[in-house]
Amino acid sequence: MTQEHPHAELSAYIDGALVPAAEAAVRGHLDTCALCRAHVAELRATVALVHALPDPVPSRRLVPRLAAPPAWLAPLRTLMTLASGAAVFLFIASSLVTNINFLASSGAATTASEASRDAVAKQQAPAAAGAPTTTNAPAPAASPNAAFGAVSPTSSQAADARSAATDDPQKRADQATAGPSGAPGAVALNAQENARLANAEPQRSPLVNPLLWLTLAVISGAIAIALHRRLRSTV
Amino acid sequence: MSGAPESEIQLLIERARTGDTHAFEELARREERALYRHALRIVGTTSDAEDIVQDALFSAWRSIASFQGISFRAWLFRIATNRALDQLRSRKRRPELPLDPPDDDEVTWAEPVAPGPDLTQLAGDREALAAVEAALEGLPAEQRAALLLRDVEGFAYEEIAVITSVEIGTVKSRIHRGRLAVRNTLISRGWRGPEG
Numbered sequence: 001m002t003q004e005h006p007h008a009e010l011s012a013y014i015d016g017a018l019v020p021a022a023e024a025a026v027r028g029h030l031d032t033c034a035l036c037r038a039h040v041a042e043l044r045a046t047v048a049l050v051h052a053l054p055d056p057v058p059s060r061r062l063v064p065r066l067a068a069p070p071a072w073l074a075p076l077r078t079l080m081t082l083a084s085g086a087a088v089f090l091f092i093a094s095s096l097v098t099n100i101n102f103l104a105s106s107g108a109a110t111t112a113s114e115a116s117r118d119a120v121a122k123q124q125a126p127a128a129a130g131a132p133t134t135t136n137a138p139a140p141a142a143s144p145n146a147a148f149g150a151v152s153p154t155s156s157q158a159a160d161a162r163s164a165a166t167d168d169p170q171k172r173a174d175q176a177t178a179g180p181s182g183a184p185g186a187v188a189l190n191a192q193e194n195a196r197l198a199n200a201e202p203q204r205s206p207l208v209n210p211l212l213w214l215t216l217a218v219i220s221g222a223i224a225i226a227l228h229r230r231l232r233s234t235v
Numbered sequence: 236m237s238g239a240p241e242s243e244i245q246l247l248i249e250r251a252r253t254g255d256t257h258a259f260e261e262l263a264r265r266e267e268r269a270l271y272r273h274a275l276r277i278v279g280t281t282s283d284a285e286d287i288v289q290d291a292l293f294s295a296w297r298s299i300a301s302f303q304g305i306s307f308r309a310w311l312f313r314i315a316t317n318r319a320l321d322q323l324r325s326r327k328r329r330p331e332l333p334l335d336p337p338d339d340d341e342v343t344w345a346e347p348v349a350p351g352p353d354l355t356q357l358a359g360d361r362e363a364l365a366a367v368e369a370a371l372e373g374l375p376a377e378q379r380a381a382l383l384l385r386d387v388e389g390f391a392y393e394e395i396a397v398i399t400s401v402e403i404g405t406v407k408s409r410i411h412r413g414r415l416a417v418r419n420t421l422i423s424r425g426w427r428g429p430e431g
Contacts, residue, residue: 007344011411015385017392039344046418049367050386058271058285063263064293066256 005029005036014044069231077231080224087217095210248307252299259299263292266308269388270315276371276387277319277380287322291315305397309390313398316380323376345419363421370420374413381406382413 006026012018013026030037206212250258270291275284291314295302302310371379377399384390384398392410396403 008408008411011414012392012407015392015410017407042418042422043414046367046414046421047386049363049421050371050382050414050417053276053364053367053387055268056272056275056281057268058288059281060285062267062271062285062288062292063260064289064296066260066296068256 005033007036007039010036010040010043014040014047065230073227073231077224077227080220080227084217084221084224087213087220091210091213091217094208094213097208098210244307248302251296252302256296259296262307263295263311266311267292270311273312273380273383273388274315274319276383277316277376278322279372283322284319287318288315291318294318305394309394309398312384312388312390313400316384316398317400320376320380343419344415345422363426366421366424367417370417371413373420374416378409378413378416381409382417385410386414 006013006029009018009022009026013023016023018026030040244262247258247262251262267288270288271284274287274291275281278284278287291311295311295314305313371382374382381395381399384395385392390398392403392406395406395410399406401409
């Protein structure tokens with residue numbers, strides 16, 4: 001044994017895994033062989049390096065969950081799934097309702113403003129029609145000589161009457177909006193818009209807010225998924 | 236490795252055998268990290284290693300009635316090592332790493348090419364540890380498994396023979412060849428062995 005290097009035995013030797021006779025033989029050889037002593041030292045250093053390797057850490061829990069889940073877990077998962085579905089439905093429904101309300105009220109605003117413009121025009125029409133009738137009465141009575149001269153006062157009277165007639169609805173519109181006077185049509189439109197906004201705001205209930213239902217759908221959906229995973233990770 | 240008194244582990248094993256899930260989870264939790272590092276160094280990918288350990292622990296729970304003869308820890312390592320080696324065998328992409336090397340392969344001792352740092356001084360050296368990792372990756376998987384079971388996990392040769400289902404002579408050969416290959420890799424990178 002001292003003549004041949006016991007290379008294949010050296011690892012078992014440093015592990016103390018040799019039978020006593022073989023171990024004694026290797027020890028005897030090492031006393032006389034510097035090369036084998038060097039190899040033993042190298043193997044020991046190698047073992048120390050392998051042992052010193054850093055420990056990796058798993059990214060998740062690897063121990064299976066064996067305990068039966070609480071009895072309420074499965075019904076709660078079903079409930080949360082249903083709640084998520086219902087919230088999605090309500091989200092769609094509430095966003096539809098909101099959009100229909102919006103479209104309807106903006107449609108009503110345009111028809112209302114058209115109606116008020118018609119009303120202004122109707123008020124203007126009789127006033128303008130009335131002016132000539134009142135001024136027409138003296139005109140035939142006037143002499144043909146004075147006819148030429150009478151034309152300018154009557155036309156100016158008619159113009160005054162017309163402006164007085166248009167002043168009337170404008171004043172009414174001004175009183176309605178209590179704002180600075182402008183073109184009658186524009187004022188009426190502003191008034192309608194203000195009225196619509198003033199009416200729409202208090203009508204909006206939190207239950208019709210689609211964001212509320214969307215949030216609830218996401219939350220209950222996430223809970224349902226988490227519960228489902230928890231249930232699947234058990235046996 | 237757990238550091239708990241043997242009697243406490245025995246009690247947990249007895250409770251686990253009677254169906255106590257918490258006792259088994261406690262036992263599994265003690266070996267979770269060690270099983271993971273072992274599986275990871277055999278298969279090389281973290282997700283595969285995690286799946287292997289999880290499956291192995293679940294399998295251990297289902298077959299806990301058949302546990303006998305070896306330590307509980309060795310039993311867990313047996314299940315995990317078998318699964319890790321099966322996983323490698325099922326991979327067709329790494330034909331360059333034969334699982335079972337020919338036994339008549341002559342083992343050689345590479346000689347230092349040039350004076351380098353002393354191997355015994357390198358235990359904390361990152362570069363040396365990286366070289367060891369690389370050397371381990373290049374080993375045949377069954378040599379690597381035997382080497383890790385001995386040098387990292389501290390199992391006795393007899394336990395490794397049971398864990399890997401081979402003769403004790405094969406265990407001895409695999410451990411020695413594995414260490415020699417790692418040692419030769421380090422030597423080839425310019426390290427000089429300690430003066431013996």
